[in-house]
Amino acid sequence: MAGHQSAGLGAVLKQPRSVWAVAFASVIAFMGIGLVDPILPAIAADLEATPTEAEMLFTSYLVVTGVAMFFTSWLSSRIGAKRTLLIGLALIVAFALAAGLSGNVESVIGFRAGWGLGNALFISTALATIVGAASGGTSTAIILYEAALGLGIAIGPLLGGLLGSWSWRGPFFGTAVLMAVGFIAIVVLLGKEETKPTPIKLSAPFKALGRPALAVLAATALFYNIAFFVLLAYTPFPLELPALQLGFVFFGWGIGLAVTSVLVAPVLTARMPRTRVLWMTLILLSLDLIAAGLLIDVKAGLIVCVIVGGLILGIMNTVLTECVMEATDLPRSVASSSYSAVRFLGGAVAPPVASELAKIFTPSVPYYAAAGSALVAMLIVLLGRKALARVNAPIESELEEAEAIAIGES
Structure with a gap:
């Protein structure tokens, strides 16, 4: 079994340059999620904002990201993945720079919304691009994507804490520079698509949610992400630590996320059905x-x-993303964009609601509400397990996929 695991890790690392370019830019994109985490108290203090107003930096970003996700597959299928990725990165550079130059919290909230639009264009297209271009099959691609997510989420708060100890504006300027580097990497390393993508209808991601399996997974992700973002976005306030120390706390959080997504999740799904891993993890x-x-x-x-x-x-x-990619026969870009839209909208609700619950009741209540949300997600998985029967089948390797296609064509 140890040999199997090391071989799996070797397959993850053995990728074309184009995949590494998208993965690198993905790391930077995901840094944007946790970047503002350590500076929320500083923004609230310097811009004379309430904790709820500061939490709106997450909400505006996630609402726009979620809504825009419904339309990303339509756009990328018409202009191509590379152009969509580049437009997304360019928007993030522009709005991150504008947020850093802002003079009041309302402007920062607005520019974070624009940042969310760029993020939506990039993130959903990046997942489909990595899955399509990675060697080693779907499972390897998803592990690579989730590793990029984990690394980005880990580095984001650390960079936010380091630059935020100088000024709350620092993390925004730092992101703009790093995203510009990611833009150049995509331009240089990601080649033109060999085949012209098939145009996807504007209604496709909405219709996709009518599929029982995807509907169950999207509903699970909605409530799961509420719990996720209470832990991420609300915790800096009760911790009451300086920006740099908060950065190190959430760096540890992100490193843990990256390690288990790459090393632990595949071990668990090799030994038990994915649906069981989901509900046990939610408990x-x-x-x-x-x-x-x-x-x-x-x-x-x-x-x-x-x-x-x-x-x-x-x-x-990792397990939830694997399930989404395998739950239906829909194009992966459509499945990714519709699922991600609902997921991010769940995350958008959590930060300001958590802040208000703390103000009305006690600082502990947001965590109990988040625990309840995770249990709702767990019940959705259990009640919808018949619709998810397909996700418990092993993910095919690249060779098996090719053989299946060859058999189907013969």
Whole structure:
């Protein structure tokens, strides 16, 4: 079994240059999610904003990302993946720069919304591009994509903390520079598409949610992401740490997420059905969030809950993405964009609601509400397991996929 795992890791690392270019840019794109995390208290203080207003930096970004996701497959199927990726990166550079130059919290919230549009164009197209271009089959591509996500989410808060210790504007300027580097990498390393993509109807991602399997997974992701973003976006306020220290806490969280997404999730799915991994992981997440609520006044205890949460989320992210890619016979760009849209909209609700719950009740209540949301996601998986029967079949390797196509054509 050890040999099998190392061979799997070797397959993940053995990729064309174009895949590495998209993966590198993905790392930077995902850095944008957690980048503002350590500077939320500083933005609230410097721009005289309430915690709820500061949390809107997540909400505006995630709402626009979610809504725009419904239309990304339509656009990329007409102008091609490379152009879509480049437009997305260019928008992120422009809006990150504008956010760093802002003088009030309302402007920063607005520019983060524009950033979300660029992110939507990039993220959903990047997943489909990596799955299409990676060697080693779908499973390898998803592990690579989730590793990029984990690494980006880990580095984002650390960079945010480092640059945020100088000024809250620093992380925005830093992102603009890094995204410009990602833009150049895509231009140089990602070649032209060999075949012209088949145009996808504007209604396709909406109709996709009518498929029972994708509907179940999207609903699961909606409630799961509420829990995810309470842990990520709300925790900086009860922790009450300087920006740099917050950066290190969430760097540890992101490293845990990256490690389990690459090394632990494949081991679990090799030994049990994916649906079982999903509901078991959601139970663990709810227990972790309850512990965070109970330990909210103990800084060390809350930090441990954050790190453990990262380990749990890494498993969940990889397995959920694998399920979405395999649940239907829809084009992967359509499945990715419709599922991701619902997922990000769930995340958009969480930060300001968590802040308001803390203000109305006690600081622990947002964690208990998030634990309840994770349990709702778990119940959706259990109740919808018949619709998800297809996702429990092994993901085919590249060779098996090719053989299946050859048999179908003969």
